[in-house]
Amino acid sequence: MEQVWYTAAAWIGLALLASLISIRIGISVALVEIFLGFVAGNLGAHFGSTLFQPNAWINFLAGFASVVLTFLAGAEIEPGAFRRQLKPTLAIGILSFLLPFLGSWAYAHYVSGWTWQASQIAGIALSTTSMAVVYAVMVETGLNETELGKLILAACFITDLGTVLALGLIFANYDYWLVIFTLVTGVVLWRIPAVVRWLLTRWGGRVSEPEIKFIFLILCALGGLAVTARSEAVLPAYLFGMVVAGLFVHNKVLILRMRSITFALLTPFFFIKAGTLISLPALLASLGLLVALFWVKMITKIIGVWPLCRIFRMPLRESNYTTLMMATGLTFGSISALFGFNYGYIDQSQYSVLVTVVIASAVIPTIIAQIFCHPRHTGPLGEAKE
Amino acid sequence: MFRKILLAYDGSDGADRALKVGIDLAKIHGAELLALGVQGNLPRFSGTIDEVQEEKLFANDQYGKLLEAARVKAKEAGIDLKTLMRPGHPAQTIVAVAKEGEFDLVLVGHTGLSGVWAAFLGTTAEKVSRHAPCSVLIVR
Numbered sequence: 293m294e295q296v297w298y299t300a301a302a303w304i305g306l307a308l309l310a311s312l313i314s315i316r317i318g319i320s321v322a323l324v325e326i327f328l329g330f331v332a333g334n335l336g337a338h339f340g341s342t343l344f345q346p347n348a349w350i351n352f353l354a355g356f357a358s359v360v361l362t363f364l365a366g367a368e369i370e371p372g373a374f375r376r377q378l379k380p381t382l383a384i385g386i387l388s389f390l391l392p393f394l395g396s397w398a399y400a401h402y403v404s405g406w407t408w409q410a411s412q413i414a415g416i417a418l419s420t421t422s423m424a425v426v427y428a429v430m431v432e433t434g435l436n437e438t439e440l441g442k443l444i445l446a447a448c449f450i451t452d453l454g455t456v457l458a459l460g461l462i463f464a465n466y467d468y469w470l471v472i473f474t475l476v477t478g479v480v481l482w483r484i485p486a487v488v489r490w491l492l493t494r495w496g497g498r499v500s501e502p503e504i505k506f507i508f509l510i511l512c513a514l515g516g517l518a519v520t521a522r523s524e525a526v527l528p529a530y531l532f533g534m535v536v537a538g539l540f541v542h543n544k545v546l547i548l549r550m551r552s553i554t555f556a557l558l559t560p561f562f563f564i565k566a567g568t569l570i571s572l573p574a575l576l577a578s579l580g581l582l583v584a585l586f587w588v589k590m591i592t593k594i595i596g597v598w599p600l601c602r603i604f605r606m607p608l609r610e611s612n613y614t615t616l617m618m619a620t621g622l623t624f625g626s627i628s629a630l631f632g633f634n635y636g637y638i639d640q641s642q643y644s645v646l647v648t649v650v651i652a653s654a655v656i657p658t659i660i661a662q663i664f665c666h667p668r669h670t671g672p673l674g675e676a677k678e
Numbered sequence: 679m680f681r682k683i684l685l686a687y688d689g690s691d692g693a694d695r696a697l698k699v700g701i702d703l704a705k706i707h708g709a710e711l712l713a714l715g716v717q718g719n720l721p722r723f724s725g726t727i728d729e730v731q732e733e734k735l736f737a738n739d740q741y742g743k744l745l746e747a748a749r750v751k752a753k754e755a756g757i758d759l760k761t762l763m764r765p766g767h768p769a770q771t772i773v774a775v776a777k778e779g780e781f782d783l784v785l786v787g788h789t790g791l792s793g794v795w796a797a798f799l800g801t802t803a804e805k806v807s808r809h810a811p812c813s814v815l816i817v818r
Contacts, residue, residue, distance in 0.1 A: 314721060315719070318718065318719040318720065318721060318722055319721060319722055319723060320721040320722060320723050320724040320725050320729055321721065321725070321729060322723075322724065322725025322726065322729070323723050323725065361725075361726060364726060364727075364728055365726070365727070368727050422724075422725075423727060424724040424725055424726050424727045424729070424730065425723055425724055427724070427727045427730055428720065428721060428722060428723070428724040428730045431720065431730055431734060431765055432720065432765045432767075433765075433766065434764075547728075551728045551732060554728070555728075555729070555732075559725070559726070563725065622723065622724075622725055623725045623726065654723045655723055658722070658723060
């Protein structure tokens with residue numbers, strides 16, 4: 293029988309180790325957590341230990357983490373930048389989602405022989421662009437403050453919206469529950485900014501954190517309704533994040549508190565779980581498919597994004613850079629693959645391949661972009677605060 | 679001889695020794711002295727924007743304090759030390775700032791904060807000395 297405290301200690305210990313390694317080597321804690329989860333999960337499987345096999349409460353924490361992560365990602369939109377470059381943002385963002393989605397779906401189904409639903413999951417997981425990976429690269433050079441940087445980030449946002457919509461709508465049951473879910477979500481999203489604003493003014497900043505509990509309440513309630521409609525809880529979470537993004541910008545304390553809760557207690561369980569489910573034997577048996585799917589993602593991203601960059605008169609170097617940045621993926625790809633695995637649309641072998649391709653797409657295009665395609669103008673130097 | 683001196687500063691003992699030399703050289707040559715703190719450990723391949731923003735805030739705070747302490751030391755010695763911090767790869771960033779600011783001397787401490795990795799990959803000082811567009815003084 294599982295002794296819950298030992299299991300918790302093992303997972304939290306792994307999360308702590310991931311934090312220390314991440315700080316030391318400058319690689320994101322998410323990636324380190326996935327890697328340590330992968331090592332622990334495979335060692336556990338080899339030696340017959342169940343310590344790192346996800347159970348009900350770990351699944352809940354990991355699921356909640358994916359919802360909160362999606363909410364925070366939705367709250368990152370910068371409406372001003374989006375409006376200023378509406379056409380290129382929409383065009384690049386939509387095609388950056390659509391072509392990899394269709395291409396990966398078709399390849400997985402017609403070439404690799406995956407089932408219809410498994411190949412849809414492949415399409416969704418490989419259509420993503422990691423706004424966080426892109427942002428991290430651009431912060432290093434100040435590019436996030438330029439118009440090009442803002443355009444790329446806004447386009448990432450549209451791509452991720454496409455991913456979330458696909459995840460939420462493709463597998464939904466088209467019955468009265470979906471109608472109820474759509475109506476309730478619509479009304480909540482319409483009224484929620486005013487309610488959150490009132491709550492922040494009236495009850496914000498207290499130690500009992502009513503505003504954070506309210507946000508979690510909405511996320512759980514809409515998530516429950518989404519799952520009842522066989523949709524996905526990340527869909528309303530992303531939309532909820534979008535509509536309250538403006539309020540978050542002006543409330544730094546709320547953001548910091550949300551981040552503390554998320555990074556200390558929630559995301560480690562999501563990323564470690566994502567790692568534990570990657571099977572080394574399955575990976576070794578599918579190396580060819582892994583490489584093929586990686587190239588399918590890269591090629592379809594290039595076909596979708598690069599010509600558009602040129603059409604919108606972006607210089608060659610900037611076009612190459614934008615294309616490579618839009619080809620990255622990490623969190624939403626992992627969320628999509630885990631969704632597919634949790635619902636039985638893909639098996640562990642397919643899950644292992646998809647998550648590994650997603651991780652490869654976080655690393656390889658980023659390195660190529662930084663070395664060979666970095667835009668020459670990186671903006672003014674910032675003076676240190678004195 | 680030197681008009682603009684760039685000091686790579688990370689708060690280590692080596693960097694402090696380079697600061698002292700920088701102050702002396704600035705006095706002798708009547709040169710402008712700028713201390714650059716490179717935030718080299720921001721998370722790459724991040725899973726969330728929040729992680730990057732938090733780490734950047736932390737690095738800003740950490741390097742802000744280091745550079746302020748250096749500025750106070752220089753002021754006590756009668757030198758007006760300008761400060762600058764940038765995220766990025768340490769050696770690449772030092773070289774880039776030296777080029778952009780048209781500095782004619784770069785000062786680097788021999789041992790920085792990356793001692794373990796330096797044994798395998800070479801020190802920041804070695805890399806800067808190979809690629810800088812101007813003279814480089816490695817202070818031991």
